Amino acid sequence: MPKINGNEIRPGNVLEHNGGLWSAVKVDHVKPGKGGAFAQVEMRNLRNGSKLNERFRSADKVERVRLEQKDQQFLYETDGILTFMDSETYEQIELPADLLGDRRPFLQDGMMITVEFYENEALNATLPQKVVCKIVETEPVVKGQTAANSFKPATLENGVKVMVPPFVGQDEEIVVNTETMEYAERA
Template sequence: MPKINGNEIRPGNILEHNGGLWAAVKVDHVKPGKGGAFAQVELKNLRNGSKLNERFRSADKVERVRLEQRDQQFLFETDGMLTFMDSETYDQIALPADLLGERRPFLQDGMTVQIEYYGEEALNVSLPQKVTCKIVETEPVVKGQTAANSFKPATLDNGVRVMVPPFVGQDEDIVVNTETMEYSERA
């Protein structure tokens, strides 16, 4: 594993720290008036989701971990476990549904996702950035409402509520950004 200095930590880096795997969420470089500079790093544990704030001086060495990313296809869900299949080796893996959190409704049958592995341990599931969904319920268009940049609530076919522009109607397909969970464009 490559070791990096404490001041080289960037958001998104995966670090091995205190015997656990942590993702750097936020990094602030601080130069106090007295004493040496340090990086104030907000870490998130990849195994249990706990958070930690840690200070790293430039002389501190931390191990940076590289995770292997594999494309896998979603097959089905049973008893809160999601089953994925490796498209090259056809190996199947079952992961807990809460790994996706609030993005779970956007997972569709046959969708290809990216799973990050540390050795043989699956740590994270990344959905495609944009997913197409159908609007099942929204308010009708009101004439003259398009003058201001306004949005109206809409319910998607997966049960998620998003805000959409007034010109988007019921039974239309829209593209939703899975990272921000917001309307992106018409499909």
């Protein structure tokens, strides 16, 4: 595995540190008035979800791990366990539902997601960046209200609340960005 300097760590990098696999969530480069510069890295453990703040000087070497990414199809959920199937080998894997966090409601039947593996161990799952959802409830369209850049609340079929432009009405399908949990466009 390649070793990188402490100042080369970027958000999203997966590092082997203290015998565990950690994902860099937030990286701040700090240059104090006295002493050497360092990177303040907030990391999340990929196996148990615990968090850790660590300082890395530029001279420190850390192992950067490359995860293998495979597309998996979502099949079903049972008691908080999500079941996915590899579309090439038809092997099934199970992951905890809390791995997706607050993006869990956007997971739909048959949806293709990317699962990251480290030596045949599934560690992380990412949804597609954009998902089509139907609006179940929102305020009616009011004529002449499109001049200002205003948004109104809307409830989606999966129960998530998002802000939508005033011209979008009830029972319409919209595209939602799963990273920012915001309205992107009409479907």
